[in-house]
Amino acid sequence: MNEALKKSRYHHGDLRAGLIEATRLLVEEKGPDGFSVSDACRLAGVSTAAPYKHFKDKNEMLVAMVLEGMERHRVRMMTALEGIPEGTPARVTALGREYVDFALRENGIFRLKFGGFTDRLEDPRLQAAGEQTFGIVLQEVAACLGETTVTADVRRRGFMLWSFVHGLSFLLVDQKLSAMGGDVEREALLSDIADRVLKD
Amino acid sequence: MNEALKKSRYHHGDLRAGLIEATRLLVEEKGPDGFSVSDACRLAGVSTAAPYKHFKDKNEMLVAMVLEGMERHRVRMMTALEGIPEGTPARVTALGREYVDFALRENGIFRLKFGGFTDRLEDPRLQAAGEQTFGIVLQEVAACLGETTVTADVRRRGFMLWSFVHGLSFLLVDQKLSAMGGDVEREALLSDIADRVLKD
DNA sequence: CTCGCCAAGTTAGTATCTCTAACATATGTT
């Protein structure tokens, strides 16, 4: 069954994927709260009732889209580590840089996941994806501290770093660093914090 | 003119304040995205058209409510400093504690201001209120570092601290510290970070 | 090959929401 080359325009081919992509574009363009299912339908070229054959409701559409984004994010974090010597703070910094980049590049997704829509979006798969991301950080922190397992201290420092990078992402999104220099300052900030949290 | 003791029920007395309070309650109860003007009207006991005599639109209602909250926040930060010796990191920690407490206690307001509704809420008064808050932190950081003015270094370290506390607030709201101990751990984390960022 | 099933579309309709327009009332000033 060749999904991609359907000729009929009555059946879309892969509407589910089409709607997720439309959702992504619209959330990035108008923000999480400006998004509407109707808009997504118009963009995908289907009637406003069509999505409900694929998603329970608006939230499930958003969750599906965010899950896709989280997976992209995870892959990017892994590739960001390539070529950097293991057990060095540079690896932690690289993860932080990728985290912030994601928050800025896929700002709508970031805000959807972390900006307090969480109540509505509550979904075990989202929670799991988040913990997986944190797990990557914890592993690098452990390596930096010379630990082979995730001890309480590793978890504690990892959480500190996550808090910092997470907050930095939000402040950058809100343009708070506009008067504080650009990318250079951001990069210095990331490695400076990593050093401070990992030392001792 | 005695605003508070109007007998007529046709004229509310102080509907503007009543709506702001209703907005506050509902945003805390249902979250920023679950809030509706209609609900606020029902809670305040007026028709759905009434708010538009006092506010341009829904966003202006939210902005007014958030501004009230920011002022409460500012006052609390100032009182949190009382009795703590000047120039000590304990003052910075106290501000951080109050920041996190506010994010948890007035969670709806916090998310409205910082969670990405900002596009819509863009308002110079909100921006100003935020910078005023940051100013309080910068002053304490300067005192800790023995500076009399806000130097670039002071601003840099203040920004680091803000990032951390800001991120910590979001993660706590999202329950990420549930598996990491409670208030004790939170307190230790705050002072630990303050030390690490202020030392050197 | 064709027949019927069922997945995946459609149109139509309901309930709700924001905001506007036109009208009503009460307050306090002259």
Place this chain on the structure above:
DNA sequence: AACATATGTTAGAGATACTAACTTGGCGAG
């Protein structure tokens, strides 16, 4: 006492999320 104005009201337009009932067409069984 009368009016001007601020502050309410009702009615309604246009958009939205979602449901119900109908339609289409691809695919497998005979």
